Amino acid sequence: MSWVKHILVVFASLLCANLHAGEQTINKLTINQQKQLQLIEQDQVVLTTPVEGLWSIGHQAKGLSELNYTHANFNKVELVADWQIFSGEMVTDQGTWQLSDSCQQVNEFAGALIKCIRRYHWTGQQTLENVVLSVRWQTPQQYTQVVMPSVVYHGNPSAKKNNPNAIAHLSQQPGEFAQFEEHRLSMPYVSLEWQNKQSMFGAAVHTIPSQIMGGNRADLWWSAGMQYRAGKSEIRLLSGPIGYNKQADRAKVYQFSSLPYANATIRVKPNSTIEKVYYLQAYSGFNKGAGFSEAMQASLAIFQPFNTQGLPSFKQIVANKTRFLLTRYMQGTSSNGVEYAGFNMFDHNYRQQLVMGWAGQSDAPGYALLALGHLNNKQEWINKAKASLDFLAQAKFDSLNGFTVNFNAKPGTWTHHAFKKLDPTSGKYIGDPVSQGQAMYMFAKAIQFAKRMAKEGKTIDTSQWQQFLLKVADYHSQRILQASWQPESTNQAFLVAPLVLASQLFENPIYFQAAVKASEHYANRHIDMNEPYWGGTLDATGEDKEGAWGAFQAFLTMYQVTKQPKYLAWAKHAAEVMLSYTVVWDIDMPAGRLTDHGFKSTGWTAVSPQNQHLDVYGVLTTPAIYQLGEYLQDDQLKQLAKVMYLSCGQLIDPYGSQGEQIQQTNFAQSKHNISQAGENAAADSYRGGYSEEWTVLWITTHFLTSAAMFEEMGVEL
Template identity: 20%
Template sequence: MGALEANGRTAELVRTPAGVVLRLGLTGVDPAYVDRSVAELLSCSAGRPWQPNPLEPEGWWISRRGREHRAGCRSGPLAVELRLAFDSAARLSVELRWRNTGHRRLGDLAVGLLLDLGRLTDSQITVPGLLYNDNPSADRARPVPRVGPAPGGGFVAEEDRLPIPGVNLEWRTGRARRRLSVFSQPVARHSSDGVVRYGSLGVIRREGPVIAALSGVLMFDGKQDVRYVSKAETETTGDGYLTLLPGESYDQHLVVDWGPQEHRGHAFRHLVRTGRSLFAEPGAKPLDLDEIVARKTQALDSRWFRAGTVAGYTKFSEVAGNGPAKARHFLYGWTGQALKLAWCDARLGFDCGDQERIERCRAAVGFYLAGSSTGTPGLRHNAYQLGGRRWTSFRWGGRPMVSSRAYGETVADLAEIVTLFRAHGEVVPDAWLAALTEALDFFRAGLLPDGTFPIGWRLDGSPAAATVSAAGIPCVLAALKAVPVLDDAGLLPQAITWLSRYHDQHARTFDRPFARSTLDAACEDKEAGMYYFLAAYESFRLTGDELFAGWAEVAADWLLTFVYVWSPELDTGSPLREAGFSAVGWPTVSVQNHHLDVFFPTAELLAFGAGTGRPEYVEAAWTAIGAMGQGIAGRPGEWGFEVVGEQGEAFFQTHWQRRGTSNTWNPSWVIALVLANALRIRDHG
């Protein structure tokens, strides 16, 4: 029998004098994508620490039938069998069975696939949520997942840490680019004490990058048995080793997908699409949109503060036992989102005919604009401290800094409030329009020499740093949001020029993926890509130019690498398991912070998908907003909160901080993002 074939792909196991060889390729295309000895691709290690050693086979058998190829061998008492077969979507199913054929228990085992393609030219790696071209923007002084350039490096993590349990490689052969992904279909292993374990996935560096799909052992920075457990923290662990009793087997269910790659750096898009087709878990939807809005509105109301002219929404709750006790302050943008909360209040007021809510929004905006100036025209502080009655900003290098990310978000929210008021015939104060104009004039003058925005500005308007980052993209979004409300013919082309700079810096090739938008994590992060997506979508909405729809689509796929398509099973008795929590639809945060949170452009993803005939984004958005209804307190005492509508910032689905739990850290952005998304999505019915 010949090679297996499906939709132009070929796969086969071939007996040679040296053993059995695995070949993967495309019909009529040379050289093959994979042409390696199976013994070199399988790894078996006994003892601690585990070693990425090739299998030492004791003779092979092989079977080549019409729809499947199988081969097997023994290595001491351990027998391994490999089965290949194409599925109906022309993806290659790879089944591995490791069986103890001896009479004694085999312990401290590490087995699996090490798919070594040899030296690769111009390669890129994507491990969803964890590795993006080896995280070039991550702070080198912090422990963060990396493979590294030298042989011996590597990062291997638990499968439950990956939103899409797969690894993607992209490289160049001659003038053509290629891609290959390995997916695991995770199967939980249960111990007698109720602990749940999964296999592991990652990349090890030899001559080139090697995809590792193993039985659960871990690696961090090339060191075996090291786990990444919190922000820039690791610990040694003996977890992940396999024990097989006589006659017992361990099975791996893998899928391999490969093909040509048209756009350099964009192979992750195939990983997303294949991953989302492999996993069909529906996700949870404990609340409908009206219930989400009702609960979050109660939380919003509990944050409202007014004393004379001081008006706004506190970042943390003043109710005892309702989250951390912190000094009262308003934070504009980032984890405060004070003006987004004002937009939500006004939107609720217009929807329900509640003038008091509209006036609360007006008062909050008025207070912010009246006192927040740094003294530099158009540049405003990021926070107001209620106790000290003073305006403050973030700090960078020991000195005050106005964050471009937080300030851009706030100016964008101001533009949206103006749009909302005008849409309902409400008077817009001249001071609001003047503040928008001043902010945009400052943005025009506040660029770095490369045409992007700095991470932030000193109070005199000078850049705080020249670090390459995506942090300033919210300033682009602010300009785009201001286009419909200001009489400024040059604003739209200027904003598009700014966006184009970020496109060239990040999204054209993803040599340097979106990074450094999350202010407490100097690394590749979801929120950096989120604001690029929002700016690209807004550019498309304003111009109708399909170029920007294409940019938004690429960014949407990059964001979806952070979104869970499956729900890892949690330990027996853990709070999230007892609550029936599902991770499907939840995004993680960054390559440094591996928890789940609700910061996601859910409403805009839905609108983009619906408006451009891209139903996969509509489906992803509905799944996300349904998922984010989990963990919202419905009564005092639920989820650790005393106020209805509160929700923790972090849910822990893997061994990062406290697996199987959520926290009660509840800054006001957790109210603002979910409520704003639910209000917008409710318009879609």
């Protein structure tokens, strides 16, 4: 009898013994006739080890460009309690590796989730140079869609179309790969989904992120990724090498470019033991485009990002942010005689601009300070909120582009963008629907809250706000209801929620019709993930968290008004895409500003596959996440919303200020930090850094907008 047949017989008898003992065996690994381990889901093979063997180790490797694998397979199988242990040896000219994978079903998780500990023990007498360890699992399908949270979403098709050199993208072609440092992933897994006949199947490999010992370059971590091969897709973990867009050994360090990442290999000394913990997951029966959700639920189960102990308190955060916001209030007369009042996007000594929406959020205090001022009996806050919205309601308007969102205080001029110089007389559309939608929402929320105040005996004049909202709601609803309306990206989803509120405030069904049309449009475009949510942030050109947030807000608002289940299902999908950008683990940092503060990354959110730093933007979404948790009766969602809000309160300085960019990975967008690193900066020059000089107003207002909403909801964080 051959050794593999012997293993199969022994393995089958052990499984039968366990079955008779009442132990669960349905999702355990099995062995096929080709001596491969395989994971079965609904009678379909979803993951197998490579035909070359369970273990592949690169010797004298040059990185991702030249891995130089040596392969080996297991020759022994044991069942110890509820562990399956597969062990064997890899014999080389320099000596022998003793290898094993110990695997255990995670019974606390509802689906097929298997924890594995891979052990590499080098028994040779000499130190090995330039080694690459690996974990490789393959699906029997080439045409799979991949999600690597915060980095790749179904191949990033919009990124490929708009800026293929700046962002990772995949087209399911053999030879394509995406391999990134584990600390670049908000949720450290790689998931694949595919269709087999009429059913959807999916698989994921989760990793417990770790720095690898013996690195031949500084701060070397394991990497996670995938590669398309002829007839199959491979998920792989590697002890260092990275690359993307067919560029091996390159790190995406900047918005639009990469840097070399050479020597991403390790040295292994005699009698060294290295272990890698990872999880295998299989699932089926989901809707197209929703496979990543199964992996996301497993990631939450593995990392349990629900602890608020040691985080700043809600009361502290709101007090600090309110104090800082009030320092940004400005009032005066422009050189052309315009009298203005409002909240500056920037420090007064840098620029004086009132900018609605996106990064400015000068409109947001009109709602937040109004609500918090009323709830805390602060008349000064109410007065400033009213003065700011009274002025912003005077924004210039034209029938092609809608309203201007940027007021330059010194000259007293209005423009359609805060940073771009565009000609409104060119005849081409230059409007900013992201900022316009977000500003409309704040006006609508302020009007809505003022009605509550009136019922409680506190009346303020909102006539200017109402006239403004009526005018712009007319404009956007008419534009959306035109047969020719075809938005470029998800950016116009931000118009849905304010149109719904406006339809209620002014009893105008036309606004609601436009909201319905836009919601249906975005569901048709994005739910199956053929085109993932994108375009919600103005400084990126591909898939992003903020695009998913726009859709989530739209769908959730529609559900709250209609109670139609389809809107709740759509809201859940968009929310889960958005939440996949949320960091669920505390990323170990090198020495720097972040370690100076004992920074915890759990709860912060990555921006986009193009801009791969962390920021506090997720705070704005937390009331909606909490509400979704109530609708779905999901307490974990509600707790995650609390963690996200409180965790982002870290790094607030004594003045109440906070910087925009957390450099948790090998990426920098801050001009200041890039300048400091110099012309010859290496790929690992930036990780652990913090950009605090860019203190745009949204970093403050998002906390207070959400605080006001939580106060209205009666939720205590």
